[in-house]
Amino acid sequence: MTKLEKLKQNGEKITCLTAYDASFASIIDQAGIDVLLVGDSLGMVVQGQPSTIPVTLDDMVYHCQLVARGRQKSLLIADMPFMTYSTPEIAFDSAARLMQEGQAQMVKLEGAWVAETIEMLVERGIPVCGHLGLTPQSVYTLGGYRVQGNKEEDAERLKEEALLLQSAGASLIVLECLPGKLAAEITASLRIPTIGIGAGKDCDGQVLVLYDMLGITVGKKPSFSKDFLQETGSITTAIVAFIQAVKNGTFPSLEHTF
Numbered sequence: 711m712t713k714l715e716k717l718k719q720n721g722e723k724i725t726c727l728t729a730y731d732a733s734f735a736s737i738i739d740q741a742g743i744d745v746l747l748v749g750d751s752l753g754m755v756v757q758g759q760p761s762t763i764p765v766t767l768d769d770m771v772y773h774c775q776l777v778a779r780g781r782q783k784s785l786l787i788a789d790m791p792f793m794t795y796s797t798p799e800i801a802f803d804s805a806a807r808l809m810q811e812g813q814a815q816m817v818k819l820e821g822a823w824v825a826e827t828i829e830m831l832v833e834r835g836i837p838v839c840g841h842l843g844l845t846p847q848s849v850y851t852l853g854g855y856r857v858q859g860n861k862e863e864d865a866e867r868l869k870e871e872a873l874l875l876q877s878a879g880a881s882l883i884v885l886e887c888l889p890g891k892l893a894a895e896i897t898a899s900l901r902i903p904t905i906g907i908g909a910g911k912d913c914d915g916q917v918l919v920l921y922d923m924l925g926i927t928v929g930k931k932p933s934f935s936k937d938f939l940q941e942t943g944s945i946t947t948a949i950v951a952f953i954q955a956v957k958n959g960t961f962p963s964l965e966h967t968f
């Protein structure tokens with residue numbers, strides 16, 4: 711059983727923040743986070759791009775290398791950027807680079823159409839995290855950054871997709887922008903853990919984009935996020951406060967839930 715599965719089994723919430731460089735990775739790691747995610751959100755918050763789509767595999771490898779230098783104990787997950795997993799073969803080459811050059815310990819892929827690819831990667835020893843709900847690389851087919859799974863038929867499809875990713879061998883699934891009730895049902899149906907972002911308190915863990923939880927969001931602040939820096943006054947205490955709030959179940963509250 712993996713450490714994350716053990717946390718789920720023991721009912722202990724999993725904590726995750728995004729990181730893009732060595733200094734923040736080191737601060738977050740030493741604060742005791744369970745998972746560091748090198749998210750392709752770096753395209754928006756670091757590079758100033760309008761979406762995650764322009765992020766390249768070279769960008770991700772570079773930022774993984776930076777984060778890996780600051781990491782000691784936490785699990786390092788790397789996003790596979792747009793079109794770097796369009797076939798199982800391409801995915802294998804991309805994941806190998808993220809693990810060999812970037813020192814990632816798990817890779818994250820968006821959508822349910824990747825089930826066959828997940829199976830292929832896992833068979834070859836590459837741990838995989840799925841990502842369902844609002845999948846930002848599909849922003850132009852989803853019609854914007856909005857809550858998913860509100861209609862009954864979409865909710866049923868998402869439940870099936872989560873089970874499909876689990877059967878394919880995923881170790882973990884990120885659920886983004888789902889009604890809290892639906893995320894709770896999906897979480898209860900799975901053996902593997904879920905990590906929510908805008909998906910309510912009943913996921914097995916929570917992830918936030920670092921810049922959002924430090925209140926340095928450019929543009930509209932996501933309603934599901936919380937500025938932990940405002941109430942703590944320092945970066946280190948903000949990160950510790952996030953970890954404590956997730957572990958003791960006080961974040962996310964109803965005001966951060968769809």
Ligand code: KIV
Nearest residue numbers: 728749750751884917
């Ligand atoms: O890219 C990212 O930061 C992510 C999180 C929002 C889960 O995928």
